[in-house]
Each structure stands twice: as structure tokens, then as C-alpha cells.
Amino acid sequence: MRSFILNKCRSLLIKVYSVLFQLFALLPRNKKLILFESYSGKQFSCNPRAIYEYLQENKDRYDYKLIWSIDKRYMSALEGVNVAYIKRFSFKWLWYMATAKYWITNSRLPLWIPKPKKTLYVQTWHGTPLKKLANDMDEVHMPGTTTEKYKQNFLREASKWDYLISPNAYSTNIFRSAFQFKKTFIESGYPRNDFxxxxxxxxxxxxxxxxxxxxxxxxxxxxxxxxxxxxxxxxxxxxxxxxxxxxxxxxxxxxxxxxxxxxxxxxxxxxxxxxxxxxxxxxxxxxxxxxxxxxxxxxxxxxxxxxxxxxxxxxxxxxxxxxxxxxxxxxxxxxxxxxxxxxxxxxxxxxxxxxxxxxxxxxxxxxxxxxxxxxxxxxxxxxxxxxxxxxxxx
Incomplete structure (x- = not known):
């Protein structure tokens, strides 16, 4: 019974958040605002961090407001780091996400978040693929989903991406198939490896x-x-x-x-x-x-x-x-x-x-x-x- 009530409350909260997000998204884009996230707000790491650091090092050329999205359960990820941040899923986060011109992340965002038309979504991903991904998987053994549902949800999210970073030509070909991605590839090597x-x-x-x-x-x-x-x-x-x-x-x-x-x-x-x-x-x-x-x-x-x-x-x-x-x-x-x-x-x-x-x-x-x-x-x-x-x- 308790589990049923918690699921109902969670479902209602998501609906409220989704409506608020869509309302905020009607506002003009903040063309100088870039929102970063790594592994669903769990880390200050990977390709988003490398891009963030490059922009920080080149402030004279790129005058942007750079904000990190961080899960409140993982605040320790920012210890010793001087970074402007907002707590993931807070109302302030909804506002920033809905009005930012750029999203830069290395993993999927929740499906209930619609991408505003004039927001540019940069998906950096997080690895050269050895094991099969998304649409290329024969069977999905993860909890809470089926093979068909997992693929549908993944491709629905991937359809929101405007840019996809690829570390090499091999990955570009796989990402095109696995994510059914048809927009702009940036075949650049991985920013995180610059370090x-x-x-x-x-x-x-x-x-x-x-x-x-x-x-x-x-x-x-x-x-x-x-x-x-x-x-x-x-x-x-x-x-x-x-x-x-x-x-x-x-x-x-x-x-x-x-x-x-x-x-x-x-x-x-x-x-x-x-x-x-x-x-x-x-x-x-x-x-x-x-x-x-x-x-x-x-x-x-x-x-x-x-x-x-x-x-x-x-x-x-x-x-x-x-x-x-x-x-x-x-x-x-x-x-x-x-x-x-x-x-x-x-x-x-x-x-x-x-x-x-x-x-x-x-x-x-x-x-x-x-x-x-x-x-x-x-x-x-x-x-x-x-x-x-x-x-x-x-």
C-alpha cells in the first residue's frame, strides 16, 4: 500500500513539474546560459566537465553563464571545486533548464522533460562502444522495462539531441545505428581525454x-x-x-x-x-x-x-x-x-x-x-x- 501511494505521489509530482517546465519554456531563451550535467547529476566529470573547463579558460572569447546541474544526494562531487550549480529537479533547476539556450550532458535526461524548440541539446555520450547499445541490442535484461520499451524510450530521448559528439569514425557509424541519430555529429575525439x-x-x-x-x-x-x-x-x-x-x-x-x-x-x-x-x-x-x-x-x-x-x-x-x-x-x-x-x-x-x-x-x-x-x-x-x-x- 505504501509503495502504491509513493508511486502515485511521484507520478503526480512529475506531471506538475512537466506542466511548469512547459510554461517556463514559453519564455525567450537566455542565449548566454549553458547548463551542464554529468551522469544524471552524480558527478563533476567526463566530457561536459572538459567543455566547461575549456570555456572557463577562454572567458575572454566566450562570455557565457555556465551552470552545473547536481543531484542533491551527490553534492560531495563538487567539494573543493568552485562551480556555479543548481540542485537537480529543484524549481530553480526547472527554470534554468526551460530557459537555457544550451544543454550539455553525457547521459540521457528524463523522458518527461520536453526540449524547447530553440534550445540546443548537446549529447556528449560517455564512451567508445564495445558492447551493443540501444537499438542494436538483441535483448534487454535491465529491471523495470522490456526490450521494446527500452528501445522506444531511448530513441525518443535521442531524437531530442541536436549534436552528438563522437570520439572516432568507428563510433560515429555505431551511434548512427544504435541511436538512430540523424542530426549533427561532431567527430572530434573525446574532450575528457584532452587532460x-x-x-x-x-x-x-x-x-x-x-x-x-x-x-x-x-x-x-x-x-x-x-x-x-x-x-x-x-x-x-x-x-x-x-x-x-x-x-x-x-x-x-x-x-x-x-x-x-x-x-x-x-x-x-x-x-x-x-x-x-x-x-x-x-x-x-x-x-x-x-x-x-x-x-x-x-x-x-x-x-x-x-x-x-x-x-x-x-x-x-x-x-x-x-x-x-x-x-x-x-x-x-x-x-x-x-x-x-x-x-x-x-x-x-x-x-x-x-x-x-x-x-x-x-x-x-x-x-x-x-x-x-x-x-x-x-x-x-x-x-x-x-x-x-x-x-x-x-
Whole structure:
């Protein structure tokens, strides 16, 4: 009964918000107002952050009012950052969203928000696709939806986008199919990776390590897996089963390495690392993964798009994929031959992961890695934010 009443109240509130939004949207656009959002207001990160920072650095040329949309449950994302913001879904947020000339976000907005005719919606998205997306998915295993409904809702939202940023030609072709996108592509490389090119120096890495409170004498392994559509607590809250044996990693690697964990933003798991103190650290709540990329000597992932970004640093990547057959054949499917073309070894046991970590001491670029870099990272030159801003604002 309580659940029924809460759902009714929520439905009524959405209707009220939608009506208010449509009324506010009748007002003229504020041509100098740009609203930014990252991962549904959970972070100050990714492509929207990079575009925001470029505009801040070039205020003399681009005189705009820049406002961040932040979920009130994630206010910690703005700690230590001097950013003008509004709380997501507040009445002030409705006003700003309804009258802003530009929306810049990296994930979908709620369907109940109509896009005013003269608002320009810039969808940056958040990764080069390995696993199938949206309209290209054969089956959807997420809670609270069906395959048909999920695709319909996704394409309905994507039809509102005016610009879609693409990191490479490969992604452009997939986005065109998966999102049925027919408006303007900006094939620029990802703005968020400008940081990796501009700040890739020892001095910057030491500053980040010191701020994070980790030993600067040891090498760093970043473990950044993705989420599983079929493993969840509730809609938008996903489980993560830590099958990588942290005990073995600590016993065999702790003299030389530190392990950093970075869970996907949809994962709700709080991993207890008390037993692995001074070896394993959970930085899932760190405001932007780009700093973790920069300080890491090795990346371990599975099917997450993080490896496309990390590849630009030309450092070792290992793939821990004990469930690859299920993920490939049943859960998502891949766009390209991952097993043949991955820029690093595919490993199914912790023992093999440890062995591969030791082998990275002799790491060198082979033909497979060079080919991967040429296909996916060729636009990452440190100027992607500039390209995007010039396309949108002139």
C-alpha cells in the first residue's frame, strides 16, 4: 500500500513539474546560459566537465553563464571545486533548464522533460562502444522495462539531441545505428581525454598521488570493471560480484604495487577493503576518473569503454573476463571481434592476471596495439574540447 501511494505521489509530482517546465519554456531563451550535467547529476566529470573547463579558460572569447546541474544526494562531487550549480529537479533547476539556450550532458535526461524548440541539446555520450547499445541490442535484461520499451524510450530521448559528439569514425557509424541519430555529429575525439595529453607528466602525477594519500613510490594498478545488466537490486542500482581474488593480489603484489578500484557509476556496491589496507583503495566516488588514469601504470578492466580512453596513454591493459562467453552470447554482444583485436590479454583467473602483471615489465607496443590505437585514438590530440566549442558556439 505504501509503495502504491509513493508511486502515485511521484507520478503526480512529475506531471506538475512537466506542466511548469512547459510554461517556463514559453519564455525567450537566455542565449548566454549553458547548463551542464554529468551522469544524471552524480558527478563533476567526463566530457561536459572538459567543455566547461575549456570555456572557463577562454572567458575572454566566450562570455557565457555556465551552470552545473547536481543531484542533491551527490553534492560531495563538487567539494573543493568552485562551480556555479543548481540542485537537480529543484524549481530553480526547472527554470534554468526551460530557459537555457544550451544543454550539455553525457547521459540521457528524463523522458518527461520536453526540449524547447530553440534550445540546443548537446549529447556528449560517455564512451567508445564495445558492447551493443540501444537499438542494436538483441535483448534487454535491465529491471523495470522490456526490450521494446527500452528501445522506444531511448530513441525518443535521442531524437531530442541536436549534436552528438563522437570520439572516432568507428563510433560515429555505431551511434548512427544504435541511436538512430540523424542530426549533427561532431567527430572530434573525446574532450575528457584532452587532460591526459596536456597533463601527462611526472609532476602532475605526483600532485594527484599526494592529494589522494597514496604511496608515490609504488606502481599503480587501476581496476575499473563495468556493470552487468542482469545483476541488480532495483532499477538503476546494480550489484557487482568481486570475483577477482584480492587476497592473492595483495600477497603477491603489495611490495611493488597499489590497487585502485573504480566501480561503474551505476554500481551500488560498497566493497569492504579493510583487510587490504595500504594495498587496495576504493576511489569509486572520486569526482573524475581521468586523474586515476593518469597516475596508473596498468589498467585491468573487462568490457568497460575505459580501455579506449586509457589506450591513449600507451600503457599496459589487461582484460579480466571470466564470463566472456555469457556476456558476448547472452547479455550484450560486441560490435567488433574483441577476442581477436583487444589491446591486451584476455584472462579468466586471478593467477593469470598476476602472471600478466609481472609480464608488463617487458611491455612493448605490438602490431595489435598499434592497429588499435590507429583505429580508436587517432583524434585524441588534446584539442577535442576546442573543436566541440567552435562547432557549437562558433
Amino acid at each position: 591526459l595529453h596536456k597533463e601527462n607528466r611526472k609532476k602532475e602525477m605526483l600532485k594527484i598521488k599526494e592529494r589522494l594519500g597514496i604511496n608515490s613510490e609504488k606502481k599503480i594498478i587501476l581496476y575499473a570493471p563495468t556493470w552487468r545488466d542482469n545483476s541488480f537490486y532495483a532499477q538503476g542500482k546494480y550489484k557487482f560480484n568481486m570475483v577477482l581474488d584480492l587476497e592473492s593480489l595483495k600477497n603477491q603484489l603489495s611490495n611493488e604495487y597499489i590497487l585502485i578500484l573504480r566501480m561503474h557509476y551505476l554500481v551500488s556496491e560498497n566493497i569492504n577493503l579493510t583487510k587490504y589496507k595500504e594495498f587496495a583503495y576504493d576511489f569509486s566516488d572520486h569526482n573524475d576518473i581521468r586523474e586515476l588514469y593518469l597516475i596508473s601504470d596498468i589498467l585491468i578492466t573487462d568490457y568497460s569503454s575505459v580501455f579506449f580512453d586509457f589506450a591513449g596513454l600507451k600503457r599496459p591493459i589487461l582484460f579480466y573476463v571470466p564470463d566472456i562467453e555469457f556476456y558476448r552470447d547472452k547479455l550484450r554482444g560486441f560490435y567488433y571481434d574483441f577476442e581477436k583485436c583487444a589491446p591486451g590479454p584476455l584472462l579468466k583467473t586471478t593467477e593469470k592476471v598476476i602472471e600478466a602483471i609481472h609480464q608488463t615489465k617487458h611491455y612493448k607496443q605490438d602490431e595489435n596495439i598499434t592497429s588499435f590505437y590507429d583505429q580508436f585514438c587517432y583524434l585524441e590530440k588534446g584539442n577535442s574540447s576546442k573543436k566541440v566549442v567552435e562547432e557549437i558556439l562558433g
